[in-house]
Amino acid sequence: MKATVHVFLKPGVLDVQGKAVENALHGLGWADVKDVRVGRVITFDLAATDTAAAEAEVKAMCDKLLANTVIESYRVEIA
Amino acid sequence: MKAAVIVFPGSNCDRDCKVAVERSTGATVDMIWHGDTALPGGLDLIVLPGGFSYGDYLRCGAMAALSPVMAAVKAAADRGVATVGICNGFQILCEAGLLPGALLRNERLKYVCKPVALEVSNAQTRFTAAYQGRREVMMTVGNGDGNFFADDATLDRIEGEGQVVFRYLDNPNGSARDIAGIVNAAGNVLGMMPHPDRAFEEDLGSADGALLFQSALASA
Numbered sequence: 241m242k243a244t245v246h247v248f249l250k251p252g253v254l255d256v257q258g259k260a261v262e263n264a265l266h267g268l269g270w271a272d273v274k275d276v277r278v279g280r281v282i283t284f285d286l287a288a289t290d291t292a293a294a295e296a297e298v299k300a301m302c303d304k305l306l307a308n309t310v311i312e313s314y315r316v317e318i319a
Numbered sequence: 320m321k322a323a324v325i326v327f328p329g330s331n332c333d334r335d336c337k338v339a340v341e342r343s344t345g346a347t348v349d350m351i352w353h354g355d356t357a358l359p360g361g362l363d364l365i366v367l368p369g370g371f372s373y374g375d376y377l378r379c380g381a382m383a384a385l386s387p388v389m390a391a392v393k394a395a396a397d398r399g400v401a402t403v404g405i406c407n408g409f410q411i412l413c414e415a416g417l418l419p420g421a422l423l424r425n426e427r428l429k430y431v432c433k434p435v436a437l438e439v440s441n442a443q444t445r446f447t448a449a450y451q452g453r454r455e456v457m458m459t460v461g462n463g464d465g466n467f468f469a470d471d472a473t474l475d476r477i478e479g480e481g482q483v484v485f486r487y488l489d490n491p492n493g494s495a496r497d498i499a500g501i502v503n504a505a506g507n508v509l510g511m512m513p514h515p516d517r518a519f520e521e522d523l524g525s526a527d528g529a530l531l532f533q534s535a536l537a538s539a
Contacts, residue, residue: 249423253468254493256424305385308378308414310421311468 241286243298244317247307248279282306286318294318320346320536322364325392325408327353327383332369332405332516339516340366343529344536353386363539364401364532365392367408369461369514379422379464380410389415401445401535402508406462409500409510418503418510419477420469422462426493430463434524435513436488437499441481444502445538446509449530456527458513460491460499465512467494467501477501485511509535 249255255277262276288294298316307314322340326333337348349359353372358365372383383389389411396402396417404412412418425431434457439450450456469477474495477483485500492512500511515528 253423254426256426256428260428305377305381308381308421310413310419311423 241288241291241294242319243284243286243294244319245282245298245302245306246279246315246317247282247302247312248277248314249311250313253311291318320344320363320539321359321361322346322348322366322536323351323358323362324348324366324368325351325353325388326368327370327372327386327407327411329372329374330368330370330407332407332514335514335516336366336368336405339519339528340364340532343519343532346536351388353383353388356387356391358388358391358395362395362400364403364535365395366516367392367402367404367411368516369406369408372407372411375464378414380407380412380414383407383411384414384416393417396503396508399505399507401539403446403531403535404508404510405514405516406460406465406512409512410464412508412510417508418501419473420467420495420501422464422512423466423468423493424464425462425466425491430461431465431491432459432461433491434459435491435499437513438486438488440483440486441502443481444484444506444509444534446502446531446535447484448538449534453527455488456485456530457525458515458518458528459524460513461517462492462512465492465494467498467512469495474498480504484509485513
């Protein structure tokens with residue numbers, strides 16, 4: 241199965257990269273752009289054949305390594 | 320007196336830390352590779368040095384925190400051995416859960432490398448006893464991800480418990496409440512972004528860092 245993990249800084253945690261990208265977009269004329277957040281997407285293959293089991297496994301990976309839940313939240317997709 | 324410096328792939332202040340501890344205190348310092356699963360017996364001090372462990376991939380310190388040697392470091396810290404994480408070492412201690420909070424990208428996105436004045440916010444810790452009577456010390460910072468973050472409840476708690484050890488007088492990276500260094504609740508694990516290992520002799524611009532290593536070993 242294919243796992244896709246989206247990791248973003250939590251709302252309320254200042255995303256300075258997002259802020260810089262937002263300023264650059266404003267500079268290019270897209271003045272209405274707001275709340276830009278820059279995150280990370282991690283994809284990999286898993287041997288698991290059961291979606292629920294794969295999701296539980298990937299969530300464990302997120303809590304252990306892929307995300308730091310002090311500052312980040314994550315979303316897991318299994319396909 | 321016996322100390323160990325943990326060497327991760329990408330550490331670049333490991334030699335500095337060894338020399339700083341040796342010259343400041345006269346202690347014997349072993350260099351311990353991150354892949355080792357045991358630490359030498361009878362350690363009085365463990366230092367996690369600065370650098371870019373694992374290339375700062377994923378998050379600074381994230382993969383180093385899961386290195387084989389970290390189980391032994393955690394066990395030693397739990398036994399009360401003085402443990403200091405400097406810069407990347409601070410990030411590793413946070414990622415390993417040995418200290419609260421996390422280090423974010425600097426507020427103004429720039430890598431900051433300069434001398435900074437620090438307030439000694441708590442001179443009662445085993446790392447700062449030698450600063451008694453000194454309100455202000457000088458060390459240098461060199462970081463791109465030195466912006467200390469924790470939620471308000473955690474910040475209130477560590478401030479209330481005297482766990483904030485150093486504060487920036489002129490905050491270079493956006494750290495919450497100007498925090499530059501903290502200790503754990505037990506007081507034996509210190510994490511700080513400024514480098515005492517770059518301030519252990521007057522020829523380096525400051526000898527204030529030597530007092531930190533002397534305090535740590537005197538407390539052992």
